[in-house]
Amino acid sequence: MSIQSPSQFYFFWFFLVSGITNFLLCETIYFDLIHSADNLYLPLLLKDLASGHGMFHWYLPPSPYFFPDLFLNLILYPFVPFLYIPSAYGTLQMFFVLLGISFFITKYTTKTAALEFLFRFEFLLILVSFLGYWIGDNPLPFVYFLSQAHHSTGFFFSLLLTMYLYSVLNDREKDHRGDGSHQYLPNHLTAFFFFSFSLLYLSDRFSFSVGAISFFVVRIWDSKRPLSERISYFQKKRFWILSFLFILFNELAFLGLKQIFQIPGSFQILLNYLSRQTLESSLQLSGNYLWDFSKHIYYQGKSILFLMSLLFFTYPKFPKLIRHLLVVFFPVLVGLLLLVGRFTYLHPYPIRYLFPLWFFALFGITWVLVPFTKMISHWVLFLALGGVMVFLFYLPSPRAEVQSRLSSITDKEVTYDLEKPIRFWSEGKQTPVPIDKDGKPYHWITGAFHTHLTE
Template sequence: MNPILIVRNFFQSYFYSSWKQAKGKEEMVLILFLSISSIINYLLCETIYFIPLYSADQLYTPLFVNDWMRGEGILHWYLPPSPYFFPDIGCMAILYWVFPFLYLPTIYGVVQMVFLQLGLYMVLSSKVSKEKTIQFLIWFQTLFTVFSLLGASLGDKPLPLVHFLSNAHHSTGFFFSLFLVSLYYQFQSNENPTSSITKQPEYDHKTKINLSFIFSKMFLPKQVSKFLFLFGFSLLYISDRFSFCIGIFCLVIIKSSEMDSKDWKMLIQKKSIFSFLFIPLYFIIMELILYSHKTKLQIPNSFGILLGSLQTKTFGEITFLTIHYVYDFSKLLVYENRSLLGLLFVFVFFFRRFPHQLKQMILLLIPILLFLLVVVGRFTYLHPYPIRYLFPLWFLGLLGVSWGLAKKRNPIPLPILPVSLLLWIFIFSFFPYPRKEVQTFYQSITRQEVSYDLEKPIRFWTEGKRTPTPVQDDGKPYRWITGAFHTP
């Protein structure tokens, strides 16, 4: 007899009684999962992800919030085109008052994963059982941990999954865009609850939910809900246009997937045409609002940089540079991020088990993300390897694989899965913790003029007691995304 089957049957029979007892206590299992998961993510932030999370780029948000909270103002900052105004700075400002300053990047990563897991739980538990949802979350955390360790062991540069924990607007903005899309989807699915009430023969649990929804609508009218939704996307636009575009595309995918062949005739109606024209009009209005603030806050005009770059090149040059950029990017993917190749293999293997809407989203996002990758990375800011723009693919792929594992016919009993997460805590106890070493290194640097990669870490680890000046190779001041200059 197969020894694997013997072990599997043993564990399933051994945990059968506890499985039945835990079946009605999914909320307690969820709390247990979130607690263990937070410990694991904290250890990940303090071990293999510590160096990238505490690099110069990632320390922008805590240093910006520190200057803001200490009353030094923000006008001395040279901000990026997407200044992370929301949700990064808002979340970091709250954490600033609760946790030690030197631990903010780690705490931010842990809290971000908790909110992400809670969001996934609320969305999935409305579609499948809570038991399946918790299994999905445990598989998601397990896969994230496994491939994080794989990337560290293979020496990937950068670690591709670090954006799950970072306070960079390309990841947090993407998560917030999915949050807005899920809210919109839930709102649309409950648009007409009264019809289901009239068909109910008696006052049951479903009727309670519908009546509760109607009661809430008395205090939160449809127009107010739409205004809050639009306001959320406006904040997202100010923070990161990339995440804004991804959210809009996700909305289009959800709406198109709900249409059958007859419903496509609705696209030529006046209401639908107005909805599509509203998107470019919204872009223009937001750009006009931001234009007056760009000079005052020293925010670069990314559209102006892009147009200036394209005007100096012919169509043939643009095509040549695009093809070679994607080719060079694929080579770097093979040589610098081999763990992603393993991820891609797993994604392809499980792709047929992905939910239908998730398949549509991934297939449509692939050309869109490649387009944004080329536009931003090659013709706007000349990133040699902007892998963060493809982060939505890794995220959606992990969602699909976790879904496929959780929907197996013979799933692993639920009590075993939280216990399995405890093994990661034991494993991470043997990993080096570089915090003290890194802090000592940056505190020992006493030079006044340093390179860009040293300026923010020195200011951070000395908690603002030292304020070195970042300089370029030619000795001139480096003024890109820095608060080191208190005069323009």
């Protein structure tokens, strides 16, 4: 094998072996997490659509995750047995993540360096996953690389779309530099980005926000360009007109969706809660919540502490773009964690809102580690990844036990955390009604059919 210039064949083998490894991760140490009630929402919604039940009986979450999440499930549905869709989804998502990284890396370095980066990224992901599994982290923070809920797929798609937009704008500015002509995108590209970001906005505002903020960070902090050039795009009327039309169009569309489907209004819930609080009480609640959250990480997130220690020692050597994104996103995501987890839906440990930080940290640490491990042969890397794959193959999978236990439950009314798993493992043959701790129908992200119990 040529170490200097790996052919497409070696990339194919990497994606094949890493894909099998990631599938086995889903079937073993991440199994319970990716088959939880929240992550089974989309497969069950798709099954209802495919079976003709429709979706009007669903109580949808404020972020319905229709795109690209439901779209990827739709791709898998005809080819993958229903009970394997969550693991197949995680495998497919990681394939696209690694593919996107390879495209991004090869714009700035060689194919050899890109392949080396992919290997190190995958190994670091596996290492931190094993660490969290062995010391009993709850939840395992890297599950969001493999899950189909809680913003993960939308975040990756948003980041990819943003980077593509940035590269297109850069290419056009290079083509027009010095000739005095404008650098507007052609109409077909404008329509493509408008439509793509609209799908993302309607599916998940969190992921859209990640992409929008990333674009501003990347554009404004590009120190290779003079400041006047960096902010020039935001000084044009076309940009602000399109932004206004984008928000207006999507808010009206979302309002229409809320009239058709049962989607709660997050902003209304948040504003109602904040209206009952003083500034002093809000600050006190925020401080107490962050303190409790940090204790959760200390006691149940040791793998996060390990990642943070690596981040502390390697951060100065990160690529400038990743450093900028980390600096900007840390306060932004902590703010979202407070707004959603403390003041909207009162979640005790919404660690998923910090997930983008884990991705940027993992990317930066991998970047720093690659030069120190260049002496390792590609053959050794392939054999090591194959060894991990074999090890995972022999780890016990809880699939049979979980399916047997949940399929044996015949109660007509169950708690929320059991309702969708029972529906999933019975492949829709059992349709219990979810209830809360007071025995009342539970209408949060559920596909309970309309009966006298839910009216």
